[in-house]
Amino acid sequence: MSKxxxxxxTILRKAFxxxxxxxxxxxxxxxIIATTKVTKGAFYYHFTTKDEMGLAIISDLLKPAMTxxxxxxLETSSDPVKSIYGLMKYLLLEDxxxxxxxxxxxxxxxxxxxxxxxxxSKALTDLIHQWDLALRACINRGRKNGxxxxxxxxxxxxxxxxxxxxxxxxxxxxxxxxxxxxxxxKELRRYLEDLR
Numbered sequence: 001m002s003k004x005x006x007x008x009x010t011i012l013r014k015a016f017x018x019x020x021x022x023x024x025x026x027x028x029x030x031x032i033i034a035t036t037k038v039t040k041g042a043f044y045y046h047f048t049t050k051d052e053m054g055l056a057i058i059s060d061l062l063k064p065a066m067t068x069x070x071x072x073x074l075e076t077s078s079d080p081v082k083s084i085y086g087l088m089k090y091l092l093l094e095d096x097x098x099x100x101x102x103x104x105x106x107x108x109x110x111x112x113x114x115x116x117x118x119x120x121s122k123a124l125t126d127l128i129h130q131w132d133l134a135l136r137a138c139i140n141r142g143r144k145n146g147x148x149x150x151x152x153x154x155x156x157x158x159x160x161x162x163x164x165x166x167x168x169x170x171x172x173x174x175x176x177x178x179x180x181x182x183x184x185x186k187e188l189r190r191y192l193e194d195l196r
Contacts, residue, residue, distance in 0.1 A: 008046045009060075011036050016057050020105050024054060024112050051119065054109075058123045062106055065097055066127055071134040080142035081192040084135070084161060088188055091165065092172070092181040100181075103173035107166045132158050139195075148195050157195065164188060 001009070014036040018027045029050050033043055047053040069091065077083035091098070098104055106127055113120035135158035142148030168184040 007038060007042055011046060012057055012060055015053055016061055020102050055119055055123055063127055069095055070131045074134045074138040077138050078145055079147050080138045081195060083138060085189050085192055088165060089185055100172045100178050101176050104169045107169055135161060152195050
């Protein structure tokens with residue numbers, strides 16, 4: 001990796017850390033420059049605006065992380081009930097990328113940015129759509145191989161699972177506690193088992 005690529009990646013990673021803990025709108029370019037210890041010239045060499053940098057965080061950091069953590073295990077799953085439950089348990093209790101206090105970075109940016117920024121809305125919608133498609137495909141494979149009932153609607157299950165995840169993330173963030181995650185996971189397991 002070249003020095004310029006390393007500098008760009010450093011800016012993105014440090015900016016992400018600030019945005020994740022403070023919020024996008026509460027994080028200024030000056031905050032990012034102070035944290036990364038790059039010059040303003042170096043920042044503006046890589047990004048013409050803060051929003052350009054924010055979109056790069058989505059495409060260069062969040063998309064690969066989400067593809068790995070949220071989608072990877074679903075693509076080869078032969079048992080959707082086990083895989084979806086395992087995924088939710090991992091995301092809520094084990095994933096080192098996210099903490100309870102700050103919630104889900106994609107969910108945070110969606111709530112903070114999509115009401116007023118069309119570019120963010122599109123980039124985040126694309127990420128969420130990928131997860132939705134992966135869940136649907138996983139469920140449909142289960143319908144084909146008999147691990148999920150034939151009458152189950154993949155789109156409905158995917159929406160239910162995704163909305164439950166983001167909802168319980170917000171409860172955890174609000175209370176700064178993982179206690180509610182266990183309650184959610186217990187009910188989620190019951191719901192998923194009913195799909196068999």
